[in-house]
Every structure is written in C-alpha cells, then in structure tokens.
Amino acid sequence: MSLKIYADNERRTHIKRHTIIISRKTYFIITISVLLLTVILIVILWAAGLDRAEGNWKIYKTSLKKGEIIIDAIVDSNTTYAITSKAGRRDYGDTLVIFKDKAKDGWTRMYENDFKDLKPWRIDLADLDGDQEKEIITAVCKSVHFDKRKKNRLFVFNYIDEKLVKKWTGSQIAGDWTDYAVGNFVPMDGSELIFIRKTDSGERVSVYYWYDFGFLLFAESRDYAEITDVSVTGEGRILMTYKKTNKMQKLILKAQDGRLVEDEK
Numbered sequence: 186m187s188l189k190i191y192a193d194n195e196r197r198t199h200i201k202r203h204t205i206i207i208s209r210k211t212y213f214i215i216t217i218s219v220l221l222l223t224v225i226l227i228v229i230l231w232a233a234g235l236d237r238a239e240g241n242w243k244i245y246k247t248s249l250k251k252g253e254i255i256i257d258a259i260v261d262s263n264t265t266y267a268i269t270s271k272a273g274r275r276d277y278g279d280t281l282v283i284f285k286d287k288a289k290d291g292w293t294r295m296y297e298n299d300f301k302d303l304k305p306w307r308i309d310l311a312d313l314d315g316d317q318e319k320e321i322i323t324a325v326c327k328s329v330h331f332d333k334r335k336k337n338r339l340f341v342f343n344y345i346d347e348k349l350v351k352k353w354t355g356s357q358i359a360g361d362w363t364d365y366a367v368g369n370f371v372p373m374d375g376s377e378l379i380f381i382r383k384t385d386s387g388e389r390v391s392v393y394y395w396y397d398f399g400f401l402l403f404a405e406s407r408d409y410a411e412i413t414d415v416s417v418t419g420e421g422r423i424l425m426t427y428k429k430t431n432k433m434q435k436l437i438l439k440a441q442d443g444r445l446v447e448d449e450k
C-alpha cells in the first residue's frame with residue numbers, strides 16, 4: 186500500500202488500487218500534529234529527568250537558606266552530607282552542610298562549615314582506613330601553601346561529636362586528576378580511591394589505599410587517550426569508560442604484578 190498526496194482539486198484519474206489519498210490540508214494537519222506531539226513528549230521526558238535529578242534532594246528544600254543550591258549530596262541512613270552554594274552558583278559550592286532526619290521535625294540543618302576558599306564540587310562517604318567509621322571525602326579545586334597551582338584536590342574529614350575533624354588534607358595525590366571513584370577494590374578493610382590521572386601522553390587509572398596516616402599508590406594502568414569514567418565492579422575489577430578511535434568504549438581492568446591490566450575475559 187502506498188501513500189499519495191494530492192491538492193484538493195487535483196484530478197485523481199490515475200489512482201491505483203490500495204492507494205490512500207489524502208489532501209494537502211490533511212497532510213499539513215498530520216505533520217503539525219506529529220511535530221506537536223514530539224515536542225510535548227520531549228518536554229515530558231525532560232521534566233521527568235529534571236524531577237529525578239532533584240528527587241533525593243527535595244526533602245531538604247525546607248532546610249536550605251534562601252537561594253542556597255545543593256551542589257552534591259550523599260545520604261547515609263538518617264544523615265545527609267551536602268556541599269551547597271549559598272551564593273547560588275552551580276559550578277562549585279561554598280559550604281559543607283550536615284542534615285539529620287529528626288522524626289518529629291523532619292530534615293534539620295545540624296551543622297555547617299564555611300568552605301568558601303576550597304571551592305568544593307563533590308562529596309562522598311566511605312570508610313577509607315577500615316576502622317568501621319565512614320570518612321567524609323570532598324573534592325575541591327584550589328591551590329595550597331606549597332603548590333600554588335589551582336587544581337583538584339581531596340580533603341578527608343570525620344564528623345565526630347558534631348564537629349568536623351580533618352583526617353587528611355589533599356595536597357599531593359595522583360598528580361593532576363580529573364575525577365575519581367571510591368570502592369572496595371583491594372581485598373582488605375576499607376575502600377580505595379580510584380583516580381583518573383592526567384599524564385603527558387593522556388590519562389591513566391591510579392588506585393590508592395589508606396596506610397597508617399596517608400594514601401599509598403597500589404597500582405596504575407597504562408596511558409589511554411581519554412578516560413571519562415571509572416568504578417569498582419566486583420572485587421578486584423575496575424570498569425573504565427575510555428575513548429578508542431573516537432568512540433567511547435568500556436573496559437575491565439584488574440591488578441596483576443603491581444599493574445592495572447586489561448582483563449581479557
């Protein structure tokens with residue numbers, strides 16, 4: 186069956202059987218309707234996505250100051266650790282805020298600390314040293330006393346007796362890095378930090394673990410042109426997203442002889 190379009194007054198003497206005839210006017214109406222429906226569908230999907238992104242954070246709206254925006258947050262049972270921007274910026278925050286879910290009063294702002302000079306942009310929670318207490322890990326972008334370059338650094342804290350206590354302030358770890366993941370990669374107590382580290386010839390994956398009073402390098406991969414994402418996938422495996430011949434691909438890395446190598450399986 187085929188579809189033919191004719192002007193209203195056009196002669197239709199050569200129409201074959203099984204041919205559907207529609208006028209230009211009908212064709213126009215159908216086209217506009219399809220376009221309209223597509224636009225409506227896109228708007229609905231966009232709004233749904235927006236709702237999901239804000240989803241977990243809606244509950245704190247009442248605890249936020251006027252104009253304050255949540256940059257990143259992590260929920261752990263009845264406590265939420267958040268990086269917020271009181272200045273209303275979306276690229277990085279200026280305050281670390283801890284909310285607690287008080288049954289009667291709902292989510293309550295329990296603690297806040299001025300992080301204005303740190304430019305924090307990400308927050309995580311993990312037990313890094315294996316003592317069963319979770320550390321607050323914040324990614325910040327700043328210079329430090331003995332390294333004047335403004336770059337991504339990690340600051341690690343504990344929240345003890347309603348006070349923020351510095352555990353490790355990230356001066357030098359993984360050189361210049363663009364992003365990181367936290368996960369249990371090495372079979373010992375505590376989680377590891379997996380960095381996407383910049384090198385002269387591209388980017389590599391670097392795994393660090395906590396030892397005594399700081400982080401030690403566990404293993405590194407070879408260099409790749411560009412790595413966009415890393416995560417721990419099962420014990421001893423890292424899932425990496427990287428660019429290969431202009432296409433993003435996924436790859437599993439494992440530790441072998443002190444290196445991170447591609448898992449052939």
Ligand SMILES: [Ca+2]
Nearest residue numbers: 312313314318
């Ligand atoms: Ca700990």
